[in-house]
Amino acid sequence: MIAELGIAELGIAELGHFALILAMFVAAAQVILPLVGAARNYEPWMAFGRPAAVAQFLLLAFAFGSLTYSFVVSDFSLAVVYQNSHTDKPLLYKITGVWANHEGSMLLWILILSMFGAAVAFFGANLPPTLRARVLGIQSLIAIGFYLFIIFTSNPFDRIVPPPANGAGMNPLLQDMGLALHPPMLYLGYVGFSIAFSFAIAALLEGRVDAAWGRWVRPWTLAAWAFLTGGIALGSWWAYYELGWGGWWFWDPVENASFMPWLAGTALLHSATMVEKRDTMKGWTIFLAIVTFSLSLLGTFLVRSGVLTSVHAFATDPARGVFILILLIVVTGGSLVLFAMRGPAMRNTGVFQPVSREGALLVNNLIMTTAAAAVLLGTLYPLFLDALDGGKVSVGPPYFNTVFIPLMLPMIAAMAVGPMLGWKRADLGAAMKRLWLAFILTIVTAIAVWAVASDGPVLAMVGMAMAVWLGVSILVELTERIRLFREPFASSLNRLVRTPRASWGMTLGHLGLAIAVAGMAGAGGWKQEAIQTMAPGDSVEVGGYTFTFEGATEGRGPNYYLTQGAFAVTREGEPVVTLYPENRRYPVRSMPTTEAAIHTMFTGDLYAVIGDPEGTDGAYVTRIYWNPLVVWMWAGSVIMAAAAGVSLSDRRFRVGVPRRRKAPAPAAAVKA
């Protein structure tokens, strides 16, 4: 039984509830005063935006903190605590339980939204006052939609009378470190795109977009993109080790919901570069900013409304769906109408030939948006068909793989060439000539792969070859840039050191993708699996490794019972490692979980899962996988996210502080 909670413990939640409602009123004032002030050019009203944004963030931080406190002290008079927690749960998972449910995660969502608003207020001293006022007003307008949504359909501070004695527990699949960090990362990404969105709307209201605007939008987009990249990678990693099927991407609607903003955000990142450096593609960039954040909202709608079913959807509720749909229509529909009215007036001054750095970035944009549209179509197709009474279908990996992979191959091919091209006008032939080494190594890789794994899928070979093509061409570009072997080494080294961090960001980001592509090709193409019943002493050979089952033992953990199996792995008689997969049963919730045992090596992962007992002689159902190169995928993702961080640290556009210089930078930035 639990200790009785006193009035003070119970009252904390009441204060949190009050802070949440108060924050909504602050938000309302933050919409009206700055926006009206900006329209009438009335300085004091515009200035209200900054303190209001900070106040909103502090109030929400208090509300979130008080909900966390209620989880920690197990205040089961709160419905959300009762439904998702239990006194037996480890403290860490009591805390992560705050956002492992619909209500708490929405509170986290809006907390992050207000945090970004406060960040604009804090770093935005140099912004033109009207632009800053409008950005903060729009940011707060989005927030109001979410405040209403939380308070009226998903209030985390709702009480149960009388309070139950103990909680219903948390889905054991969610009691995991990887998944605990996954939502905050993902939301930092999703919600981070709201800044680009607010800047886009503010620019439409202002009627102007210039290089300074691009310099502002790009770092925020880059930061959001880095978090989203990390969040997606973390989610995929979680699915890989926790679901126990050796897979890492399932094209599930929930995964697609995070992947679509990533694709659109990647396009936005590249088109914002063109606005910043070349004063072109302004209307398109604004459109992408709207689309990227809208896809984040759409993801929320799909996951929480119940219009699509998914293996890991939140508890869904059509009433919530109606609310988010209205929000989506107001935010996306409203901004697209504004875009249709004001967008045509955007003037681009930078002109360019099709073969140029701009042209290459445009190819990136076209392919990325096409890919996002293809994923959107596949994700929504079951909904379209159901709405037309065409019956229930589900669109699976075959569709997505068929559509997505052919789109990515030309993009990777172009990615190698793009950075070699100069702005405005470039010589494609000369760029290709400089890539002779990459071309030869690509062919050599293809032949080598064919020789070693001629029975594998062709796609894996093509993927490996493309990864080499991209990786080598990036290194070629880097050596060209620092004029290695053409100038004395010291001079090259000096150039290397003086390379701007933004350039390093691009080089590392593209290199990260090359490594990730190699991982995906290997893990997707050459994965091997064996599912069988094994008695102690039985062996099975997978991927050239021999797995010998040494039996299983029963035991118990802090809040679960477990079966632990032991597999001795050898390769050509030499012992490699012993794997101990577990099968856990949580008494509070009925769901069992599998804890796969994974041994990660440079060349691939050894992956073992123990299932249910079979018969009485100590035999168990076991699943053994060989996942080649899978760690490259996570490593590549981490490098991509880190590359964005490197780029962000560049002096030229450190978050928020674009120095006002007397001599404007564009001329210097144009040099290729």
Place this chain on the structure above:
Amino acid sequence: MPLDQTRQPPPKRLLFLLPVAVFGVLAVYFAVGLTKDSRRLESVLINTPAADFQLPAIKGRANPDREWGLETADFKGEVTLLNVFGSWCIACQVEHPFLMQLKQTSDVPIHAIDWREEDLDAGPNWLKHYGDPYALVGDDPVSKAAIAFGVTGAPETFIVDKQGVIRYRHIGPMNAEVWDDTIYPLVQELRKQ
């Protein structure tokens, strides 16, 4: 740069309207999608007959006239409910008073699977303590029958029609609202077939 909308040629304006139009179509689909309940067909086993299973009775409920405590044949001939519970399941305690009330007030037989008990006495003791609302109870420590119904957690309640076909699954505790709005109307409908 000042706004200058007069000199734009019309085709470009139409291009800028395209996103609004596409989004409008999407929004209509979403609105229609919301009116459909995608959860009703969530389990792949809905509208399929329950696979064959036989479970022993839980302790203290053995009946000398019956070989098994609960088996597939028990779900044929009339519309029945199947409730999945376990003594380890806190949400089942929440649901239980309502099931006791149903026993008094309704004429729908409720069978049960006592699921994943670690101890053979735990389920029977739990029913002794909280009351026993069930017609037949099978003991299923290793998820034999649970697989036949596609159980994913407890408590869950299934509606099985006269032919033994699984027609509906309710996930989580049952209460008066669920009963009045969903389960009982569906039972009535199935009884007419």
